[in-house]
Amino acid sequence: MDTSWKAISARAATPLIYLVLTILWEAGTRVFHIPGWILPAPTAIFTMAKDWAPELLYNTYVTVRETIIGFVLALVLSLPLAVIIAFTSTARRLLYPILLGLQSVPKVALAPLVILWLGIGNWPKIVIVVLVCFFPILVNVVAGFEAVPKPMMDLMYSLRASKLAIFRRLRAPIAMPHLFTGCKIAITFAVIGAVIGEFVAAQEGLGYMILVSTAQSQTPLAFAAIILLTFISIALYYAIEFLEKKFVTWHP
C-alpha cells in the first residue's frame, strides 16, 4: 500500500508540477495585472488557440512537414558519407576535417544566404533543416563505426573477415545506438532549423505565425505557436526513441 502510493506519486509528480506552474502563471498575470501583449494568461492563450485552431493546425502541418523532410534527407545524405569515411582512410583524411570545420559554422547564420540562393518557398527551409541535422547524424555514425571493441575486431581478424563482412556483422550493429543518438540530437535541431527558416523568409509555418502575431501584438497566438512547437519537438524525439527501442534491443 505504501509502495503503491509512492509509485503513483512518483508518476504524478511531473504533471503536477506543470499544473502548479500553470496555475501560478494564471494567478500571477491576474494579481499583477500584466498586460496580455507582454505575458498572456494561460486561459487567454487557450481561448486564442481555439479561435485560431484551423490556422494553427495548418501551420503545424507545414512546420512538421519541413522538419521531417529535412531530417530524412539529412539521414539519407549523411549515412552513405559516414560509410565512405569509415571505409576509406583517404576519404577520412580529406573529408572529415572539412566536415568538422563545416560543423562549426553556425548554420543559423547561413539561413539568409540559403534564402538568397533558393528564394522563398519550401526548399530553403528544408535545406536549413538538412544543414542542422546532417552533422550530428554524420559525426555520431562515424564515431559508432569506430566504437568497435578491440577483442571483437580481433575475432573478425582471426576469421580473416573481409572489410565488408566486418562492416556488416560488426561495425553496422555497433553503430546503431550511435545512429539513434545522432538522430535524437538532430530531430530537436531540425525543429529549430525549420523555425529559423520560417523567421528569415516564409509565408507559412509556426515560425512565420510567431513572427506575424508578435508584430501585431497578438502575443497569446505567438505563445500558442510556441507551445505547439514544443510539443512537436517532444513528440518527434519520442518517436525516434520508440524506434530505437524497437531496433536496438540489445544491452552492451
Add this chain to the structure above:
Amino acid sequence: MMGGHPAAIVSSAARTNAGGTRSSETAAIELFGVTKVFGEGPSATPALGPLDLAIETGSFVSVVGPSGCGKSTLLRLIAGLEKPTSGRLRRYGDDLDGPSRKVGIVFQDHVLFPWASVLENVMLPAEVLSLPKAAALERAHWLLELTGLKDFASHKPHMLSGGMKQRAAFCRAVLADPQLLLLDEPFGALDALTREELSLELSRLWQDLGRTALLITHDLGEAILLGDRIIIMSDRPGRIRLDMRVDLPRPRDVNTMKDPRFIEIHQIARDLLFTRQRN
C-alpha cells in the same frame, strides 16, 4: 634446481632443433628465435623471447606465467594477430602469414556480439567463412547440445551466466572445426567453482574433438589438469623456464587433482614460479 628434479623436464633448446631447419612433420606450431618488442627507440619494451617452441599436433599445451610475462602476446603471435619483431613462426610447416581459418580462438572475455542470439553468435564463423549453411547449422546445434546450451540458442548473451557465455564462445571457436584451438585465459572472468567445472568439461570436449590446443592461463592447477605438457614462462620479457610433460592418465576429473603425480608436478612448477629468476 631444475636439473636435480626427477620430473620429465625437457629444456626448450633441446626440444626444437636450433637454426630452423625443417623439423618433424607432426608439429602444429613451431617458433624459432621469436621475439616481440613493443614500441620503438628508448621507450621500446621487450615483451617476449627469444623463444623456441614446438607444439605437436594433437597435443594440449598449457602455458603458465606471471601476469605481464607476454603469454597472451605469444598466443596472439601464434594466432597471427601480431607479427614477431624477429624470428620465425610456422603453422603446420608453412610460414605463418596472418590469421588462419584453421585456427579457432576462445578469448579471455567471451566476446559474444550482444545484438545476436547465442546461435547467431556460434554461427558467425560459418557466415564469415561462407561455410555450407545446413551443415554448419547442424554442427552448431550439436555443439550447443554438447555444452548444455541447447535451450538457450535463441537467447541474447546478456541473459546467460558467465560460464554459459564462455561455453557459447567455445562453440563458436570450434564451429569451423579448426585444427588448432587457442585459449586465451578462457576462464579468467569466472568464479572458482564454475572455472573448475568448465575446465574439466573443456578437457572432455577437447578429447572428443581431438585437436591441437594451446591454453594460456595464470592458474597452475588448471594448466596441469588440462595439459599434456605445461610450459612455464619467466617474467617479462617472457622466456620458457620450464617445459614439462604431464604424464597423468586421461580422462581426467576432479580426482586427478588428488593424484600424487598431480601434486608432485604442481609442487615443482609452483616452486619455480615463486622463485624469481636470477641472471
